[in-house]
Amino acid sequence: MAKNLPxxxxxxxxxxxxxxxFSDDAAFSDLAAELVRKLEDSDxxxxxxxxxxxxxxxxxxxxxxxxxxxxxxILSDRFGLAISGVLSRSxxxxxxxxxxxxxLKSYExxxxxxxxxxxxxxxxxxxxxxxxxxxxxxxxxxxxxxxSGNVVIVGDVNPGAEVVATGNIVIIGxxxxxAHAGAEGDASARIIGLNLRPxxxxxxxxxxxxxxxxxxxxxxxxxxxxxxGSIVIQKLK
Numbered sequence: 001m002a003k004n005l006p007x008x009x010x011x012x013x014x015x016x017x018x019x020x021x022f023s024d025d026a027a028f029s030d031l032a033a034e035l036v037r038k039l040e041d042s043d044x045x046x047x048x049x050x051x052x053x054x055x056x057x058x059x060x061x062x063x064x065x066x067x068x069x070x071x072x073x074i075l076s077d078r079f080g081l082a083i084s085g086v087l088s089r090s091x092x093x094x095x096x097x098x099x100x101x102x103x104l105k106s107y108e109x110x111x112x113x114x115x116x117x118x119x120x121x122x123x124x125x126x127x128x129x130x131x132x133x134x135x136x137x138x139x140x141x142x143x144x145x146x147x148s149g150n151v152v153i154v155g156d157v158n159p160g161a162e163v164v165a166t167g168n169i170v171i172i173g174x175x176x177x178x179a180h181a182g183a184e185g186d187a188s189a190r191i192i193g194l195n196l197r198p199x200x201x202x203x204x205x206x207x208x209x210x211x212x213x214x215x216x217x218x219x220x221x222x223x224x225x226x227x228x229g230s231i232v233i234q235k236l237k
Contacts, residue, residue: 008034011207021057039079053084068096191224
């Protein structure tokens with residue numbers, strides 16, 4: 001049974017990538033159990049994410065061939081996830097990763113990519129209040145909305161639907177799909193709704209899933225924002 005330790009396994013978004021990040025300090029048994037728990041608790045999480053690649057960040061963990069094979073069985077066979085690349089600082093882990101057929105990526109290349117993204121974000125103008133669109137409709141399953149600015153929706157966002165904005169997102173209705181505010185790196189962006197029940201929330205590079213957000217069933221306006229490196233939801237003040 002997995003120990004109740006924080007951030008043994010963490011999901012983070014970097015541009016079009018979602019990184020699954022392993023803690024350096026966790027035992028393999030705890031790490032594998034926590035990975036399964038997170039994926040079981042959010043069976044629609046990756047189904048609600050479009051046009052992304054999944055990178056596995058193993059950090060300083062030293063895994064055997066058998067342990068890497070177990071991770072492959074969990075991620076690829078059991079949950080059907082396609083791993084585009086693996087980051088690891090351990091030579092032993094790197095050899096085991098290559099043996100099971102996963103592609104290695106380098107931290108140097110990932111760091112350069114992140115720096116390029118930051119430079120591009122600094123070149124973009126800040127979101128202005130008049131960059132806001134108002135939609136009076138329900139965003140249905142399979143629909144995807146992207147806007148460079150703030151988005152206000154008078155209606156619901158259904159499961160399987162996605163709303164992405166470089167600024168804030170306000171939903172005067174129920175959010176059950178995916179919402180990504182601050183999509184070009186603005187960690188001060190917020191997601192506000194009459195009822196937040198998302199498959200996934202993203203603000204800048206931070207990702208939150210329903211099981212991790214401590215959601216309540218009160219029909220009271222709520223807002224999601226970044227606090228201490230995580231997405232939190234509280235009643236709108």
